[in-house]
Amino acid sequence: MKPCRFVGVWTAIAAAVVIAIGAALSAQAQAFQSGFRMLKVPYYDGYIDVALWYPSNAAEADRSFGAYRMQVSMNAQAALGKFPLVVVSHGTGGSSLSHYRFALALARSGFVVAAPEHPGDNYRDRSLVADARYGYERPRQVSRVLDDLLADPEWKDRIDSDRIGAIGHSAGGATVAALIGGVPDRNRVRTHCQTVKEDPACAFRDPKLGVAPGSPAPLALPASVAASGSVSDPRIRAAVLLAPFGVPFVPGSFKESRATVLLIGAEFDEALARQYNYEYLRQQLPSAAARLAPGAGHYSFIAPPVAEFRAGFGPAAQDPPGFDREAFQAQLSGEIVEFFSKVLR
Numbered sequence: 001m002k003p004c005r006f007v008g009v010w011t012a013i014a015a016a017v018v019i020a021i022g023a024a025l026s027a028q029a030q031a032f033q034s035g036f037r038m039l040k041v042p043y044y045d046g047y048i049d050v051a052l053w054y055p056s057n058a059a060e061a062d063r064s065f066g067a068y069r070m071q072v073s074m075n076a077q078a079a080l081g082k083f084p085l086v087v088v089s090h091g092t093g094g095s096s097l098s099h100y101r102f103a104l105a106l107a108r109s110g111f112v113v114a115a116p117e118h119p120g121d122n123y124r125d126r127s128l129v130a131d132a133r134y135g136y137e138r139p140r141q142v143s144r145v146l147d148d149l150l151a152d153p154e155w156k157d158r159i160d161s162d163r164i165g166a167i168g169h170s171a172g173g174a175t176v177a178a179l180i181g182g183v184p185d186r187n188r189v190r191t192h193c194q195t196v197k198e199d200p201a202c203a204f205r206d207p208k209l210g211v212a213p214g215s216p217a218p219l220a221l222p223a224s225v226a227a228s229g230s231v232s233d234p235r236i237r238a239a240v241l242l243a244p245f246g247v248p249f250v251p252g253s254f255k256e257s258r259a260t261v262l263l264i265g266a267e268f269d270e271a272l273a274r275q276y277n278y279e280y281l282r283q284q285l286p287s288a289a290a291r292l293a294p295g296a297g298h299y300s301f302i303a304p305p306v307a308e309f310r311a312g313f314g315p316a317a318q319d320p321p322g323f324d325r326e327a328f329q330a331q332l333s334g335e336i337v338e339f340f341s342k343v344l345r
Helices: 005-029 100-108 134-151 171-179 186-195 200-205 278-284 307-317 325-343
Strands: 033-043 046-056 061-065 068-074 083-089 112-117 159-169 236-242 260-268 289-297
Touching: 033 100, 033 134, 046 100, 046 134, 068 100, 083 100, 083 134, 083 171, 100 112, 100 325, 112 134, 134 159, 134 171, 159 171, 159 325, 171 236, 186 200, 236 325, 260 278, 260 325, 289 325
Parallel strands: 033 068, 083 112, 083 159, 159 236, 236 260, 260 289
Antiparallel strands: 033 046, 046 112, 061 068
């Protein structure tokens, strides 16, 4: 029997429909170009450097930012409208660009994204990690950035203060966990590291670990800054915690949290032992959507650096054998956009 001559026609039509649907979905997912600029937020006697991505209609261009390259519209005018805001807290020793892949996807989908480079805990200076105020001050830094953006004449009318979310990786996960209601207790970390030998996280208490050569003067906090008190910020309605540091939190302290949480751990986390961190937070946040990223390592959530910087990144540029960080981050970026789009609608 000869094949029906209409089969080829219908196949072509079906293919065209699939392509059209795909194009429509793609256009819907990337409704904007990504504008980008750097801000300085006043912080005691200095500043918090903040990377800001935002919806724009200006064409993107390839730009180099040291270890990273991004397609952005540099210092472009923001698109008209009022957009939800997502703040991003990097891990210890990280930078404001550590998670730029997620930020780009969000900005192109209609979000403003602010990523502070945490004073006293970044790739040049980790002096804050030895300070008793560490678990409290990192969340306060994020709240300081929120305060500044929501009062800024240029941005206050571009940001919907009722639609704010946060992303945190590793120590940034602990920062965001504290912002949504978790109570940090430094004594829990001290006791944990005295009694548990198999958690690599304890090594990161050394402020000299993982710091670039030629570091600036260490952060000097005023004596009035307390190592206690609530650091929760009720403005944050949704949170994504990626391979988070969970040890510091007092059991039961999340009971009053009203934030919607997506919790993702690394299957092969080589930096934070899962049972004390991801699994502990999963128990403390029973309503969170929680899962492990198959095959991922702790650093798989960090944007991959360009080739010439890879060696200098050390473990932060390495993944478990066979793991594709590029593909993983593309998939995760879409998941993060979908999560915030639903929760902050």
